[in-house]
Amino acid sequence: MGTLGVALALLAAGLVLGLFLGRRRGALTTAPEVPMEALFSAEAEESLRKRDAIFAKVFNLVPDTLTITRIADGRYIEVNHNWEALSGFMREEAIGHTSAELDIWAIPEQRSQLIGILQREGEVRDFDVTFKHKQGHQFYTKVSASTFESDGEKYMMLAVKDITAQRAAEQAIRDINQQLEERVQRRTLKLEQANAELAQALETLHRAQDELVRSEKMAALGALVAGVAHELNTPIGNSLTVATTLEHRLQEFEGQIKVGLRRSDLDHCMADAQFATEVLVRNLMRAGDLVRSFKQVAVDRASSQRRQFNLQDIVSEIVITLSPVISRSGCEVQMDIASGLELDSYPGPLGQVLDNLINNAMTHAFVDGQRGRIEVHAHDLNADEVQIEVRDNGVGIPADHLKRVFDPFFTTRLGQGGSGLGLHIVHNIVTEVLGGHVDVSSQPGAGTVFTLRVPLRAPASAQPA
Template identity: 40%
Template sequence: MVEKLENILLQVSKSPIIDEGKLEQATQLIVKSVIEGLDISRVGVWLYDDESACIKSDYLLDANQGEQSSATVCAVDFPNYFNALKQERTIIANRAIEHPATSELKDYLAHYGIVAMLDVPLRHKGKMIGVMCCESIQKNRQWSSDEVAFVGILADIYGRAVSAAERVKYEQLLISHNEQLEQRVAERTQSLEDALSNFKQAQDRLVETEKMAALGKLVAGVAHEVNTPLGIAVTATTHCEHRLKKLKQSFEDGKISRNALTQYIDDTLDAYTLMNSNLERAASLIQNFKKTAVDQSSFELVECALCDYISSLVMSLRPMVKNKKVSINTHCKQELTIKTYRGALAQVITNLISNCAEHAFKAPDKNHQIDIFVEKQDNDALLRITDNGAGIDPAIQHKIFEPFYTTARDDGGSGLGLSIVYNLVQRKLNGTIEVQSQLNEGTTFIVRLPNILD
């Protein structure tokens, strides 16, 4: 190949325009290079339509008249030409008016004074996508093999430019899709965050409702339990008042006797003793309830003598389960001191005992019993809350700590009691909880609490 053509090919091949994805600029560069290399005035890049039934000039340059308007040539009008193009080979027409492939283009040839045509296939990914048409108005023009090879190489470079443009297009499309995806993800994330926030607020309200419900049961039990000693005290007071009125009447009538006075003193002392013991019992119940209620609303990290604290807590919980005839017993071999959140611990034990009373004890005549065992294991405190109730079906044991799962939905159960227990133990107390149960043999909740203080 002559040096001039080689130099042009080198410059075009090295041009960054070819691989930048700017197909229009690359096409202009290639067409102008063909005009320069072949020393002709007219070159066009013609591309097939989707059905390959027509070719349309994508870029057509006349060195004398400048860029030409687009034109379309269809197979229905020029069948021989299109049949030649289907061979996907270079059409070398030194005398275009006489060549079998181009002779039917006589009107086009005569209009522009074209003598010779050189049509080289344009390919992309192995498929012919069009043709580069080189047109000469010089008489007796003969296309040399170097010129044919030169245009063929530039046609391949055009295919490279098409690939670069396609790559850039896909990259831009990918960037656009990524931006849209990021926007959609951001919107969806915000939507999920809003939904999660709303859910957490609703869950917090439900949790508080559940806590208040448990506290309400405790209040009801304590109120019922306090009414008994207060009723006895009121009865004793009424009795003392009645005896005092009789004594006063006897005194006013001058009929008071030593025996009557002694009897009144003895009865009054007995009544006062009865009143005092019952009022102290009521005060103790109220004090324990107050301590429990305050603890359940307090979440401060404090040192806690576990056995004494649980024993005191159980005293305030007994009225809550009294109507089901449930006895609660605490078993502790040694005093254990841990650093923990007493309020969270009080809620855990209250909810577990309340859950036992509601779900475990269904047989009315059975001796219902809850035992709380406290022991040390390694450096942890181990609490086992055991009942002799109905037990839990093995098929649902793995679900009992899930929020809103309940087998008592028809009875107003919320399914939050054990979920609250699980979250308090795991997250607040930094401990663990598990359940062991067999049908008709009872259930044991095992709570492990860390941070025993030696």
């Protein structure tokens, strides 16, 4: 109820009460505009009745419930028609009875609090009061109140607004909010549990990926060992053959000495010994060079240390280590590496990249025993970068696979030895260790080209894999 409405309602109530009390106590002087000489005349009585009827009508037209009670004992002096619908009590049941007799205040302390505020401040606006209906149930209201005094008695006028439906709606909203909060908490808990499970699964996946990466590295080292054995087998085998032949020739020479040595026999023996020595030295030097190369590759792969190196040497060493696999595959590997390309970078990781790309070509580019060609090209792009290409003339990569080749665990040879990590490792090494970029282009039936762009000097922030 607005301030103006409350004021009007209380004014109407006050006027009605003033006339009512004045008539009961003979204090008819409270009615304005009635001449003193006509107070006891019939006209005065009629005028008062009409005035009472007007103010009673106004009192009952106010939309809120209005009551007038005596402060001392809570006795009801007047109520309007809305009182009956709100409280369940008829007007005749209320007038002359106290609020305690009607048991209308559900919380009696609220009446004492209300009166205390009225005594301090003179009026009250929107005070929360819980009343009890005649049938026993409670209803909630907002009360505005004022006091007045007549013949030494203090009275309280109340304008009561029913907010039970509003309270019920607010409670319903609170209940819904509580339910929503509980649902959100349950969902949050489930999400936290799901996130924890996902984090654990991701950690397990990372461990598995690391293990597979180590397996890939061990497989590369295995290929290195096989390459060492294969490449060393030729010079060592040749040296053994020459040494055995030289041993037999010396035994013959010894027999010739016993029966009589001729000048021609000595010359032939010296020529054979010189030839054998040359072959032995050449093959042993070849073996020594291979051992040094393999040792450097092994150190680079194991330690991933940064150093200065010649790109042509690194590519040659990688092709040598892969020669057994290349021979079995029936493929041909050609190199076209510009001379003078000196890098300050990580030869081990770069060698692993080239190893993986050549192996990937031999594994996927050629099918059904097809013989193919793999080419490794390298040249400088500018003063700071070098471009390395590994290309093949194989079957190519389908367009729907092309954008996924660097994804971890993506392979078209699942269960046939493919882990799906080779190209993923290539991408990680090139971008994170060498500080470069790797791209792939392919046309089905026209082969595949992997293009690496790496700086001649690896960035200082790069860390070996």
